[in-house]
Each structure stands twice: as structure tokens, then as C-alpha cells.
Amino acid sequence: GENVEQHPSTLSVQEGDSAVIKCTYSDSASNYFPWYKQELGKRPQLIIDIRSNVGEKKDQRIAVTLNKTAKHFSLHITETQPEDSAVYFCAATDSWGKFQFGAGTQVVVTP
């Protein structure tokens, strides 16, 4: 089955700097890669996603890149702000929607 590894487990950045989180997956049939943000005590919220036929997607300060050959994808957050502090999860899934999540990255943005 699918296995998703996520790095780093914690990431501290200064406000205004960029943050990058990387995930690798094992199943070449995976074709959808969402990223979720989970604040303490709250539900995971979908922040951006990418499908296997696209190499990069951007939405304001966040972007995701996908390298299908190497089976890895990354989340990039630019101009980080204190409200970006949260746990971020990557996931990979095939066409019937069984998500395999990474272990999460705790992002701390310090003013």
C-alpha cells in the first residue's frame, strides 16, 4: 500500500522568511496530493492540492510542486506570518480516495 513520509517534523522560521515541507510517496498510482493545515484543537483544512498531471500550483503565498518521477512533492510558504503557525499534513491518494497522510510538520513562525 501507499506510504507517505514527511519532513521535517518541526520547522521554526522567522516572520517573513519562507518555509518548505517535503513529502515522498511510494505508490506510483497515486494521482492526487492535498495539503492540510491543522491548528491546535481544530479540524484539518485543505489549503492547496495538486493532481498528477500538473507540476506546480500556486495560490497567493502558498505553492505546491510535484515530481512524479522522483515521487515527491513539496509545500512552499512565502512571506510567513504568525498565523501560518500550525501543523501541516501532506497526503497522497489514488482515484478512489483512500488518503494516506504524512506524520505532519509543526511550523512555528516567530515575530
Place this chain on the structure above:
Amino acid sequence: ETGVTQSPTHLIKTRGQQVTLRCSSQSGHNTVSWYQQALGQGPQFIFQYYREEENGRGNFPPRFSGLQFPNYSSELNVNALELDDSALYLCASSHDRGSYEQYFGPGTRLTVT
């Protein structure tokens, strides 16, 4: 916030008991997935229901069972509770089985003592 709701918010049970958790999908969504999220970990897929039928299952024992109703609301039942079942249980609904985007409910925090 999404239109996905879950009840109850918190629950405390004793080892060996049974529990039922409930999920109401976002309007127009016919597919629901259930996840177990242990503290400090990512959500683990339990199973998915599509139009009242189980549509895939993760590595969870048979004492984890589910149900989806004609209005697409859903239940997760756990029998013979174990201490390791203590976790946040999340449901996520999606528009259709082939639709990728899943939207999570707020979760039910289950504590087994």
C-alpha cells in the same frame, strides 16, 4: 468552515465498552471517509462509504464498523474498546467517490480509560 458536523465533541468510555460516533456530511456530498488521529500523528484511514456501501477499508480490525444512511449521514461504531483507541476521530465528506477533495468535520475526541 466546512458544512461537515460531528457528534459528540468529546466522549469518555471504559475499556471493553462500545461507542457510536456520528457524522453529517456537507450538503450534496455522497461519500464519507473516517479517520483516526492519534496525538501527534497524521490521520489514519479507517474506511470510506459511498451511497451506503463500504468503498474501501484501511488496516483496522473488524470491531471498527460503519454505516451510511440514505441522507448520507454516517456512523462509526467501535466495539470492545481498547486503551489505544483513544484518539480524535475525524470524518471527511466529498462530493462523489471519484472526487478528490475531502472536507473534514471538527472531530470527536474519544478517551478510553
